[in-house]
Amino acid sequence: MAPIARLLVVEDEVKVATFIKKGLETQSYSVDVAYDGREGKRLFSSDAYDLIVLDVNLPFLSGLELAEYIRSKNASLPILMLTALDTTTDKLLGFEAGADDYLVKPFEFLELIARVKALLRRHSGPADGRKQKLQFADLELDLDAKVARRQGDVIELTAREFTLLDYLMQNPGRVVSRIDIAQHVWDINFDTGTNVIDVYVNYLRNKVDKPYNQKLIHTVIGMGYVLKDK
Incomplete structure (x- = not known):
């Protein structure tokens, strides 16, 4: 049996965070939640996660700043960024900060699950026989x-x-x-x-x-x- 993936959700809107956490847990993921960027940084630094779901607009430490910090410590940990901002400039800022994928609010939960599964699959390890x-x-x-x-x-x-x-x-x-x-x-x-x-x-x-x-x-x-x- 494959190990349960551990996810960290950093989202300051309590209702949205609760919705995401409950939904991901129905997919058999283990989920921790932080309601601000500072707490998200603390949890990331104190535990090992397989994927981060990260809002952009967060108290104390923005999602962009947190993504940059995560990238400075872990170059391969997948980051799915959530935001209400959907211009090309906003997306470029997110990708430059280290996001792997970008989901605009409001979103369908099935879309979130699809993105999470795709990121976990892609980052599960090098393909067999792939040249290095x-x-x-x-x-x-x-x-x-x-x-x-x-x-x-x-x-x-x-x-x-x-x-x-x-x-x-x-x-x-x-x-x-x-x-x-x-x-x-x-x-x-x-x-x-x-x-x-x-x-x-x-x-x-x-x-x-x-x-x-x-x-x-x-x-x-x-x-x-x-x-x-x-």
Whole structure:
């Protein structure tokens, strides 16, 4: 029998927190609740969790600040961020702070469960037989050390940029759509009204391609992006 996943919910609205906790417990998860960012930080620091459900607007310590703190201590712990703010800028701030997924209030509980299960599944461990070092042209990605190099130069990437590059390098020569990227890199349903993915591809290009003569990340108009060396 698989061990019970332990979840921490950080939500200052008591009714919402209670609703989420009871619902997650019906799925056989073990759930702790914190009603402000400071208490969330204390619980995270004192116990081991498999996933964090984190509201953005919290007393004492904001969800963005708490996400950044969690990321500084644990680079792989999945964070699902809840917020009433749904602009592209808001989402970018959440992802930059370390969120893995983003759910806008109000939300359907079944949607929350689907996101939680997807994040836990994705972070349950490395896939069997998966290479831990990827190579494409003069670009290298070390999945164990979390280091990217090109022509021997170390490229400083955020966690989200690293995951995006990982996905592209797992699919060299294949055109990947924005929907593909949304599902595999963010575990989110594609929102046609946001350009978050395009922004991150641009971030990645500035680091991986711009300093070098040969460009590897290419746009296929109307279809998506492809990693190729021609």
